Amino acid sequence: MVTRKEVAELAKVSEATVSRVFNGLGPMKPATKERVLEAAKVLGYHPNAIAQSFARRRSGNLGVVLPYMPKVHLFSAYYFAEILSGIGEQVREQGYDMLLSLLAPDDDLDYGRLYRSQKVDACVILGARDTEAQRSSLLQLQEQGLPFCLVNQRFEGLSFLEVDADHVEGSYQAVRHLLDEGYRKIAFLNGSPQYSNSMDRLHGYQKATLEAGLPIDLSLQFEGNYSRTSGYEAAAQIWENRDQVEAIFAANDRMAIGLLQGLRERGWIAGRDFAVIGCDDSDAAKLSDPPLSSIKVPFFEMGKQAARAVLATVGGAGEAQLQVKLPTEVKIRQSSKSGVWRVGS
């Protein structure tokens, strides 16, 4: 390995000067600078990142923590791919690298490893749930001063760095849309209440319902676990109450598509016999038949902002805005239109 020392010798300067050249520090004679760069080029010198981290006491890595679930596809790949890409873009702009950490469900408490070992300067945490264990782990992290930012998850009562989407408003608009299409009996298939965004959607749903002068009917609320299968299973329950249901708002696209499939097997076609709107506006929404209306969530941008926010605190810059909430947007497709296929009804 070529070291600074060898470059210094060849360029006939001190090692400190080599460092200065590579870090662009201090005033220096252009001639010196050029000699150093020339020598570095000749020798093929590149600073050793690990030694740099060691000396700077900073790793230059942003940790990205995400739940590890080998065969359990509760989260869609789309969701993580978008957020990861967003983080990746921001990180690259700031000269950082991303250290991925897949957290098994049973070592929830082990956020520690990453920071203790100093392998990362900060973390972005994805797929967190609001449980006692998580709260205490995060509080611990906070006390110990490792900067972290949560994406798409809030913890009521605690003051963490969080980048979220406005799921309340998104859901409100989605249900408004169904109301505007003339539907009145609107069911809601939610995910686990351990996710703050599930609760947010519930609030949006209730707000729109109440505003329309409709009662909150608990028999219209169902719970799945964000998997397609759970949507498929919910279809059976909904079918039981089919005279009570004209439209369904599902808390993500995967469940919505499971729903579509389950009801189709019973002869009910979305966009003809009933309406469905999902959430995430994932690729799957465009792939489904009929194309699925959905709430577009800016996952890419959320990842980007989370990375930016948490890296800002590392730089020691004044605290960034603590809680960010990005807007969502309703995308209408065939699955939630009324009248289109209903010419005869």
Next chain:
Amino acid sequence: MVTRKEVAELAKVSEATVSRVFNGLGPMKPATKERVLEAAKVLGYHPNAIAQSFARRRSGNLGVVLPYMPKVHLFSAYYFAEILSGIGEQVREQGYDMLLSLLAPDDDLDYGRLYRSQKVDACVILGARDTEAQRSSLLQLQEQGLPFCLVNQRFEGLSFLEVDADHVEGSYQAVRHLLDEGYRKIAFLNGSPQYSNSMDRLHGYQKATLEAGLPIDLSLQFEGNYSRTSGYEAAAQIWENRDQVEAIFAANDRMAIGLLQGLRERGWIAGRDFAVIGCDDSDAAKLSDPPLSSIKVPFFEMGKQAARAVLATVGGAGEAQLQVKLPTEVKIRQSSKSGVWRVGS
């Protein structure tokens, strides 16, 4: 930060002994060991990973290189999610961490940064294409001795560590299946020939075709770019030649689904008017309507084996097997069945 020195003082041993305890090296009195561990616990000592990397001259990181494509979803999220999970599992078992690197299309040549800066001990490279630029970058890496492993991509004539799937056999079986269902006019929608797996599929397709005594008809071969849109566009071309086509083998699920959608708009329904089989057996295959037959590729396992193989060479253990090829499996669903809906035809 608590350092080894403080632990040594509290435990009344030398710093070297503390290191020995934490690395399980050399013989030592149980009593000493316990004193050290106790002291470490009291102080909350954890070895500094960066200092360790520095001293060991090993980062403990496995680099994962993947093409960066913000809005260009040429690869499916499913594909990468599976491979990443596989890598993640293996890496975790070996006490490594994953450093993600999103490579922009224009810095193809910059595999170097990662290894020059010594941030990784080895790399797994995803989504590589067979271009001159790539070949030379990889050769360069090889010369410089950075261990790397390619996933799902071979370079004919070069001797790299590669973990691939048996796409030739998979495609052969897929086309055999279509033949068995009674189809004779079988079109093939391939992806870019820059990917070795595209070429493999072509070979499998040709092999099955020839074996069945059918001619190789170039007008039955189409090329997309693995996106849904390109499948959708191919539908138009295929529709032109619709009297020449009874079934289509598409090189991935996304194009297959685009095909389904494009042809459906013209009134052609898969599994009734024609057959389609895709490749990857991604989530989308189960979401589509009708459910899409597909070739299952063990992406998770491929990621895992790639990580294992390349980390083995780091340990300095004798070279692992250079080229691995994992089996594929044809999954039959409704899109490729004949007769099911064809009662009347």
Next chain:
DNA sequence: TTGTACGCGTTATCAA
């Protein structure tokens, strides 16, 4: 504008 010299927290070698 440049050089000197120390420190960072380990690992690993050599003695004892």
Next chain:
DNA sequence: TTGATAACGCGTACAA
């Protein structure tokens, strides 16, 4: 079985 101590490659305060 344990202790001293020299690297490791770089950042940086201070001196010149």
